Amino acid sequence: MHLINGEKMSSVTELLWTEKYRPRTLKDIINQQDITTRLMKFVQEKNMPHLLFAGPPGTGKTTAAHALAHDLYGESYQQFMLELNASDERGIDTIREKVKEFARSKTPPEIPFKIVLLDEADNMTSDAQQALRRLMELYSASTRFILAANYPSKIIDPIQSRCAFFRFTSLKKEDVIDRLKYIADKEGVDYEEDALDIIFEISEGDMRKAINILQASAYLGKVTSELVFKVVGMARPKDITDMIETALKGNFIEAREILRKVMIEYGLSGEDVVKQIHREIMGPDIKINDELRVLIADYLGEIHFRISEGSDEDIQLSAFLAWLSMMGKKLGA
Numbered sequence: 001m002h003l004i005n006g007e008k009m010s011s012v013t014e015l016l017w018t019e020k021y022r023p024r025t026l027k028d029i030i031n032q033q034d035i036t037t038r039l040m041k042f043v044q045e046k047n048m049p050h051l052l053f054a055g056p057p058g059t060g061k062t063t064a065a066h067a068l069a070h071d072l073y074g075e076s077y078q079q080f081m082l083e084l085n086a087s088d089e090r091g092i093d094t095i096r097e098k099v100k101e102f103a104r105s106k107t108p109p110e111i112p113f114k115i116v117l118l119d120e121a122d123n124m125t126s127d128a129q130q131a132l133r134r135l136m137e138l139y140s141a142s143t144r145f146i147l148a149a150n151y152p153s154k155i156i157d158p159i160q161s162r163c164a165f166f167r168f169t170s171l172k173k174e175d176v177i178d179r180l181k182y183i184a185d186k187e188g189v190d191y192e193e194d195a196l197d198i199i200f201e202i203s204e205g206d207m208r209k210a211i212n213i214l215q216a217s218a219y220l221g222k223v224t225s226e227l228v229f230k231v232v233g234m235a236r237p238k239d240i241t242d243m244i245e246t247a248l249k250g251n252f253i254e255a256r257e258i259l260r261k262v263m264i265e266y267g268l269s270g271e272d273v274v275k276q277i278h279r280e281i282m283g284p285d286i287k288i289n290d291e292l293r294v295l296i297a298d299y300l301g302e303i304h305f306r307i308s309e310g311s312d313e314d315i316q317l318s319a320f321l322a323w324l325s326m327m328g329k330k331l332g333a
């Protein structure tokens with residue numbers, strides 16, 4: 001990458017599977033078919049407008065920008081691409097200086113522009129974005145900007161109207177799982193099918209997160225669902241639903257035992273437990289009626305607030321289980 005020592009980068013990033021298995025060309029990008037088809041047209045035409053890539057984390061925005069540059073300029077594309085992170089750079093002045101210097105640098109053969117990739121553009125204030133807009137206009141003869149953002153609504157209208165818009169979507173289950181299997185096979189990692197399902201559930205269509213969980217788990221041995229939960233610091237959903245159902249049956253002491261076991265075994269904080277309970281009561285696996293679901297969600301919000309304000313988590317979670325026991329009896333759950 002421009003301004004970055006390539007050799008140093010590769011020794012670090014080679015260790016990361018997200019980098020090692022980052023698609024290099026547009027045709028290798030998974031799932032974002034409409035987007036890659038449109039980007040390939042720019043490659044054919046050797047021309048493109050400014051682009052705005054929007055969508056959730058880990059869905060291929062940065063990857064697509066690099067792959068586009070690769071397909072336009074070839075293997076040594078990095079000299080014709082400047083990557084800046086809007087939230088790292090010290091304000092618009094630094095960005096302006098870097099773009100100015102980059103605009104003066106060597107131009108690519110055959111293609112009349114270079115690419116500036118500005119990551120996390122939605123973190124810029126609207127004043128900084130106004131300045132960025134002027135910058136885009138000033139250098140539009142020699143550069144094209146690709147702005148990547150999680151929340152496109154935070155990008156000011158004058159910029160949006162100057163960019164072609166690309167919406168990236170969360171990756172589908174089968175795509176994430178296929179990719180994880182491909183990587184696991186290449187790396188000689190032993191895994192259980194269930195564990196990959198769980199990695200997908202936890203990562204929610206974020207491929208970076210999914211690959212990172214796979215890699216962290218694989219360091220510890222065969223990738224099982226048990227191991228995955230340990231790595232991400234989550235209890236097995238079944239332990240959480242057991243705890244809730246036990247409390248609802250009025251077995252408070254037993255439910256507290258499960259809570260203790262879960263917290264110690266998985267090293268969870270009170271807040272982690274609250275988040276997991278919330279996840280489970282909203283999920284399909286737990287057998288409770290809607291009225292109870294609403295009451296639990298409401299009370300859990302209160303417990304979460306108290307813990308985050310510094311209240312003793314053991315007392316709060318015990319109070320929650322005691323409340324569940326009482327509600328269970330009252331509502332006959």
Ligand SMILES: Nc1ncnc2c1ncn2[C@@H]1O[C@H](COP(=O)(O)OP(=O)(O)OP(=O)(O)O)[C@@H](O)[C@H]1O
Nearest residue numbers: 018021022029030057058059060061062063207208
């Ligand atoms: N569509 C995809 N096809 C194949 N691999 C992908 C895809 N999307 C993400 N990945 C994998 O996840 C990693 C992270 O993706 P990338 O950096 O492109 O995400 P991003 O959308 O830019 O996320 P962020 O918003 O957090 O910057 C890549 O290095 C790659 O390994």
